[in-house]
Amino acid sequence: MSENVGRIVGINGNLITVRFDNPVTQSEVGYARTGDVALKSEVIRIRGDNAELQVFEDTSGLKVGDPVEFSGNLLAVELGPGLLAQVYDGLQNPLPKLAEQCGFFLQRGTYLKALDREKKWAYTPKARKGDEVTAGDTLGTVPEGIFEHRIMVPFRLRGKYKVEETLAAGSYNVDQVVAKLRGERGDEIAVAMVQEWPVKVPIKAYAERLRPVEPLVTKVRIIDTFFPVARGGVYCIPGPFGAGKTVLQQITSKHADVDIVLVAACGERAGEVVETLREFPELTDPRTGKSLMERTLIICNTSSMPVAAREASVYTAVTICEYYRQMGLNVMLLADSTSRWAQALREMSGRLEEIPGEEAFPAYLESVIAAFYERGGVVKLKDGTTGSVTIGGTVSPAGGNFDEPVTQATLKVVGAFHGLNRERSDARRYPAIHPLDSWSKYPGVVDGQQVAQARKTLRQGNEVSQMMKVVGEEGTSIEDFVVYLKSEFLDATYLQQNSFHDVDAATGADRQKYVFAKIHGILTAKVFFPDKDAARKWFLQLTSVTKDWNLVPMDAAEFKQLEQRIDAMLAEVSEHA
Amino acid sequence: MHKVYHRIEQIAGNVITVRAEGVANGELAQVVGTLGTSLAQVIRLERDKVFLQVFAGSRGISTDGQVRFLGHKMDVSFTEALLGRVFNGSGQPRDNGPELDENRIAIGGPSVNPAKRIIPRKMVRTGIPMIDVFNSLVESQKLPIFAAAGEPYNELLARIALQAEVDIIILGGMGLKHDDYLQFRDTLEANGALSRSILFIHTAADPTVECQMVPDISLAVAEQFALQNKRVLVLLTDMTSFADALKEIAITMEQIPANRGYPGDLYSQLAARYEKAVDFEGAGSITILAVTTMPGDDVTHPVPDNTGYITEGQFYLRNGRIEPFGSLSRLKQQVNGKTREDHRVVMNTMIQLYASYKETLEKQSMGFRMSAWDNKLLKYGERFEKEMMDLSVNIPLEAALDLGWQIMADCFEPAETGISSKLTEKFWPQATA
């Protein structure tokens, strides 16, 4: 291995200061040795002949004078077939394998290969001898679950290469060399199925970046209809604790209309990942009929796992997303929570004694957040197909106050904002996305005019309800009161959605269009009541029937029956021309 | 052959500095001062400068005091003999029993591999409707009681502990008033639970550093019992004292505070403890019930705020009642779908109606005329508070659900509740005379 060895001169939490003699590279990986374990670390600052490294593990037992081996490599991940359905920690250690080896507890200094070395893949060559290729071009494919996994020219290669040798179709493991390439300068490259890529550098082996305009259907009504997400778009979900960020991401990870979902559990509860980990293999993906796990990958660096690895975990996650995007797939990254990652930055910044910004976050927080979200996007690949990485990040603001550095920095760079609201979650109005404060710059699936009309009803309903607090119900006209009831009706039957009900949990685009048209009809209908109590009673009943309607499958007979009841109810109170 | 160091260069807060070589990060040392001998732990190394946090505090330590490094980390004896005993935050006996020294285990060990956890699935019944119906407690859950000073949180903690079916109770007391500690001990004893309990107690009069150790020592022992297939309940009160102890050391070490003086790693520190709650695949479990007092009754204070982001919900204790708003059990949906078919709908509907009641109260207080609907809500809200929320109510879940239907039926028409007709047809009580 590397000959470059330094010596520890200081230890402060997970920050070690190391004296070195030979050149050291910023962001390179080092291993701090204590006894027979070597603890993975990353250089984060160099001053004179001292390098400061963040250690991705507990540093107890380390001593001044202990050796640190510098590897010369940046922190990288393995990319190749077999990533899907895996559960990795923030450094891409496969957790189930680790459990087989170490038992109940994580053992520091144990690093396993991310990809299975035994497993054989059925390889089909695509490139031919003599072909001219560049980084990212497909050399061959292997089937990985439901996908055709492309084995590509390593992304690190610059310039043109000629294919000199190709491997015949057959069954091979990931270390197998599948092609030999010769560069313009005569350099020869052997390409294996697996390649490595440094996590903090975006993969750019594509033709061009496109604007995200195609809706990504999450099957959450308030999102798809009111605050849509686009394929290749980036959005955030800030909210106080308990407002429903994680549930919203879990439901999205199950139902979102994308090829691959990458769940990055970043500094939050282990128990929440366990739900995904244990349930997904049992659930069927309606799109493919296969297990939901086949399209899912979990990066799990939960709150009690080492903090520096938490910082790395979001990069590990987004790099794997970019890799599958290079295969022309639509990938979604759900990161919960980006605030924990920002806090990891803050912890290190504090140990480095950098000048603190607001709430002690480092001054570079904004640019780091912006650079991360920039890794989302739709790209046109060199073969003309497109792929996308959509990023949805939760934000956990201190005290639930959005006026804090992480939320504010995130809002500047995202295309949609789903603000979760404490009042709504307290009133069990789930998903507690605030219908007036949230926004999206992406196009949705439902008729824009109808949505604009509904927004108007919500706004007016809110005004009436504010006014009623001042003048009381008696001081409110029946017309205004009906507007208020209409907005409450829209809220109860469309904005709110039961995430734990088989049918209601996921509303497809077609159903959203259909149901929303009906609701729009009700919102715009001229309805008449003798008094407010009669109006309230009628709306309560209509709400109850419409909620029942949400619970039956669209192809069930009951769906039509309930719809007819709604129509009949509406006819009773409508003005006839 | 542990070398003894005699020159203490710096004493600040509870941290002392000596020059020494070959010392490991996190290692323990013995420090002899004029007031006696204390353990200390290495918290930072800078060339040959060693920073130690002294458990008993730095008072009485002189510049020529003795420091002897022990070559190992903080540990605790793990044996059945712990049961029924009381210790302090350093693991020394507080009762008159013997010191225990066999089978030392390290504290503050690594976290559980998430792949070895299972989804919690056993409800812990408490007989308290605000918990059983609205926010079911689940084995292996980590859940604090949020309360202002003066609320009966320790009583509630003890009541749940005694009602829960667990094998072992571990009480970690931090900054406890001595009376409260005695009260806990006596309650456990009176209910015949002391023999399956272990107490690690730091009282307000004890050194702050020991306060910091209480969760780790309690949870390390809990973990060992859980690995032996035991269902362990850990009570931690008051975690705000723990956080304050962290704050104190951070300030001594001149760390830049993130929020109201608390260090930037408060979240990670709290999480490292709470995340020890676990349901092991193929072994026992650890459930953590904690108390987080809220300075100024402010839930956005950094301690409750960070806690809420870590724990699996919280019980919000206010005016002697568990508030439905603000209280949450994040694991309730793991169990409340399997209790009774109407559990979830009763839970959701009653809370929504209670929220409407609160709005009506507001309107009433502003002197507005009450509509027929408002009057129904007023009737409902009063009954809900008296028959469901009051902490003296002690009934099984099923009886509480029946009671819920009865209260709703006495106040509303079925359709007014928004409950689907399928369920009202089945559960709506027939008109009572």
Ligand SMILES: Nc1ncnc2c1ncn2[C@@H]1O[C@H](COP(=O)(O)OP(=O)(O)O)[C@@H](O)[C@H]1O
């Ligand atoms: N869409 C929803 N439907 C029903 N209950 C929900 C929903 N979202 C959240 N909840 C409830 O709120 C709790 C907290 O939600 P969670 O997503 O964990 O909050 P956060 O991640 O914002 O802290 C959940 O355990 C659940 O009881």
Ligand SMILES: [Mg+2]
């Ligand atoms: Mg969450």
